[in-house]
Amino acid sequence: AQKVTQAQTEISVVEKEDVTLDCVYETRDTTYYLFWYKQPPSGELVFLIRRNSFDEQNEISGRYSWNFQKSTSSFNFTITASQVVDSAVYFCALSNTGGFKTIFGAGTRLFVKA
Amino acid sequence: DSGVTQTPKHLITATGQRVTLRCSPRSGDLSVYWYQQSLDQGLQFLIHYYNGEERAKGNILERFSAQQFPDLHSELNLSSLELGDSALYFCASSVAPDSYYTDTQYFGPGTRLTVL
Numbered sequence: 001a002q003k004v005t006q007a008q009t010e011i012s013v014v015e016k017e018d019v020t021l022d023c024v025y026e027t028r029d030t031t032y033y034l035f036w037y038k039q040p041p042s043g044e045l046v047f048l049i050r051r052n053s054f055d056e057q058n059e060i061s062g063r064y065s066w067n068f069q070k071s072t073s074s075f076n077f078t079i080t081a082s083q084v085v086d087s088a089v090y091f092c093a094l095s096n097t098g099g100f101k102t103i104f105g106a107g108t109r110l111f112v113k114a
Numbered sequence: 115d116s117g118v119t120q121t122p123k124h125l126i127t128a129t130g131q132r133v134t135l136r137c138s139p140r141s142g143d144l145s146v147y148w149y150q151q152s153l154d155q156g157l158q159f160l161i162h163y164y165n166g167e168e169r170a171k172g173n174i175l176e177r178f179s180a181q182q183f184p185d186l187h188s189e190l191n192l193s194s195l196e197l198g199d200s201a202l203y204f205c206a207s208s209v210a211p212d213s214y215y216t217d218t219q220y221f222g223p224g225t226r227l228t229v230l
Contacts, residue, residue: 043202043223043224044116044221044222044223044224045149045204045206045221045224046221047206047218047219047220047221050217091157093157097170099145099162099169099170100145100147100159100162100206100208100219101147101159101162101170101172102159103159104156104157104158104159106156107156107157
């Protein structure tokens with residue numbers, strides 16, 4: 001069975017701190033895809049990234065970076081120099097089809113204080 | 115603005131009733147996805163349509179059904195509603211059917227359904 005665990009329910013940081021959101025997944029598939037989504041207080045969902053299980057290269061996009069480690073079944077998300085606008089719930093998700101038929105983690109609520 | 119529209123924004127109805135949620139994808143997107151977000155179940159994938167055809171099903175109840183029309187808009191029909199169906203229902207769209215690696219997904223603002 002597939003499963004995504006986001007053990008951190010809530011994280012609170014002060015602006016400009018770096019913060020890492022953990023995501024651990026379980027799957028028996030050799031090909032799978034991992035995702036991160038953001039849900040700001042306004043409620044909409046925003047797709048952030050999708051990674052293929054064959055591509056373990058870390059990715060950086062501005063202040064965001066993702067660390068994919070197959071050996072530990074983790075796909076962690078780091079925000080560098082956090083800002084108040086980063087306050088949101090962040091969801092990690094897993095798919096075995098490549099598409100967006102995903103299983104979501106419970107989410108991590110991030111509070112960034114000014 | 116993601117370009118994905120959902121109507122209505124809010125819907126309040128009673129148990130046993132039937133409702134229809136509507137989604138219009140971004141111009142040019144052929145895939146439509148439906149998700150449910152509730153306090154009990156969290157975020158769940160419901161169903162995926164590509165160019166009018168069902169591509170994948172998730173945890174969608176038999177009381178729920180969906181379709182995608184020739185103009186690519188999609189409707190999610192929820193019937194025999196129960197209190198537990200109260201949730202935020204999101205629609206999302208993307209260009210490709212499923213495994214196009216660089217495809218991006220865009221979400222609508224959601225429809226909040228309250229069943230009393």
